Amino acid sequence: MRARGGASGLLTVSPSTIYCLTVDCADPERLASFWCEALGYERFETELQVEEIEIRDPAGRGGDLLFVPVPEGKAVKNRLHLDLIPPSTIGEEVERLRGLGATSAESFEEAGWRWTVMLDPEGNEFCVCARVDGSLGQP
Amino acid sequence: MSGSRVDALTLDCGDPKLLADFWCAALDYRIHEADEIGVVIRDPAGKGWDLLFQVVPEGKSAKNRLHLDLIPPSTMKEEVARLTSLGATEQSYVEEGGSYWTVMLDPEGNEFCLLRSESERNG
Numbered sequence: 001m002r003a004r005g006g007a008s009g010l011l012t013v014s015p016s017t018i019y020c021l022t023v024d025c026a027d028p029e030r031l032a033s034f035w036c037e038a039l040g041y042e043r044f045e046t047e048l049q050v051e052e053i054e055i056r057d058p059a060g061r062g063g064d065l066l067f068v069p070v071p072e073g074k075a076v077k078n079r080l081h082l083d084l085i086p087p088s089t090i091g092e093e094v095e096r097l098r099g100l101g102a103t104s105a106e107s108f109e110e111a112g113w114r115w116t117v118m119l120d121p122e123g124n125e126f127c128v129c130a131r132v133d134g135s136l137g138q139p
Numbered sequence: 140m141s142g143s144r145v146d147a148l149t150l151d152c153g154d155p156k157l158l159a160d161f162w163c164a165a166l167d168y169r170i171h172e173a174d175e176i177g178v179v180i181r182d183p184a185g186k187g188w189d190l191l192f193q194v195v196p197e198g199k200s201a202k203n204r205l206h207l208d209l210i211p212p213s214t215m216k217e218e219v220a221r222l223t224s225l226g227a228t229e230q231s232y233v234e235e236g237g238s239y240w241t242v243m244l245d246p247e248g249n250e251f252c253l254l255r256s257e258s259e260r261n262g
Contacts, residue, residue, distance in 0.1 A: 014212030015167035016222070018187045019254060021148060024204040040142035062145050062188045066208070079151040079249065080205040083191065084143035093143055111176050124204065129146060136146070 020054065020064035021080075025122050028053040028067035030101075034121050035065055037100045038084070074123050082126045083115070085137040090116055090128050097128070114139045147179065147189040148207075152247050155192035157226075161246050162190055164225045165209070199248050207251045208240075215241055215253055222253070 025031050032053040035041060041055040044064060056064040086093030094104050094116050101121040108115055115129035130137025152158050159170055159178040168190065171181035177193035211218030219229055219241050226246040233240055241253045 016165055016209040016211050016218055016253065018166065019208045019210045021188075022206050022208055022252070038142055039145065061186075063207075070204075074204055076201050077151075078205055079195075079199055079203055081149050082145055083147045083149055085146045086143050087141045097143075111174055113176070127149075128143065 018063045020066045021082075022066045022068055023124065024070040024072075025067050025124075026069065026073065027122065028069055030121055031067045031124075032065075034101050035067075038097055038102075038120075041065065078125050081124070083129050084126060085130065086128050089138040090114060090130055093128050094118065102126075145188055147191045149177075149191040149193055150249065151195040151197075152177075152192050153194065153198065154247070155194055157246055158192045158249075159190075161226050162192075165222055165227070203250050206249070208254055209251060210254050211256045214256055214259060215239075218253055218256075219243065 023031065028051060032043065032055050036043065036055050039055075039057065042058050044054045044056045046052075046054050052066060052068050054064050054066045084093075090107075097118060098104060102118045105117045105119065108117070109132065112132050113129055114132050115127045117125060117127055119125055130139040132139050150158065155173075155178040159173075159180050162168060163170060163180050166180075166182065166187065168180040168187070169183050170178060171189065172179040177191055179189055179191045181189050209218075222243060223229060228244040230242040230244050230250070233242060239255065243251055243253055245251060
């Protein structure tokens with residue numbers, strides 16, 4: 001986005017950048033371990049308080065995930081969730097993630113996509129998705 | 140075996156266009172795709188996650204357990220003012236553990252945090 005400024009005419013206005021997705025949870029250790037295995041992420045040492053755990057993609061893609069302990073439990077369906085593209089087929093990846101502690105719910109197909117809704121070890125919803133035509137992920 | 144990779148962060152919402160426009164302006168993202176599922180916005184630099192805004196019938200009823208943390212380009216104060224002018228609301232200012240941040244709400248009340256800028260962290 002641009003804003004008018006000064007004698008030079010147009011001046012670029014820098015936007016905010018996403019640093020991380022923070023996940024409220026009961027057990028940061030358990031969730032961080034699950035998501036590291038799910039995504040191939042690694043723990044990132046920070047100056048944060050010890051009970052918070054931050055993980056990031058070693059290839060530097062996307063934002064970090066930060067697991068923060070909170071006193072309250074999950075009460076309703078999350079309004080934010082991650083959509084994942086599996087390295088293999090949806091079915092194979094769902095099985096792998098179940099082996100890591102996730103549970104799977106329903107599968108859907110709509111608008112050229114197929115996906116399976118899963119819950120992480122604390123019940124946070126996420127989806128394993130692929131394009132039906134195989135152009136992204138393997139259905 | 141390598142893991143799954145994150146394709147997008149999906150946000151349930153009432154008005155995908157309203158949220159897509161806000162978050163495009165907040166992050167300098169572009170609308171990538173709009174179909175019957177919702178609106179996808181994308182970082183033109185190819186670095187950040189895609190955000191997908193999908194319509195759901197139910198409204199927001201509790202504090203979100205997942206939220207984005209943003210780093211402002213200049214100062215937290217200037218960015219709070221810019222995001223407020225785009226339709227966000229400042230909810231609270233928090234000082235904790237030697238750090239500080241501002242909790243904000245997007246136009247549909249989704250919480251997000253504005254952290255210190257690079258220069259504020261190093262200053």
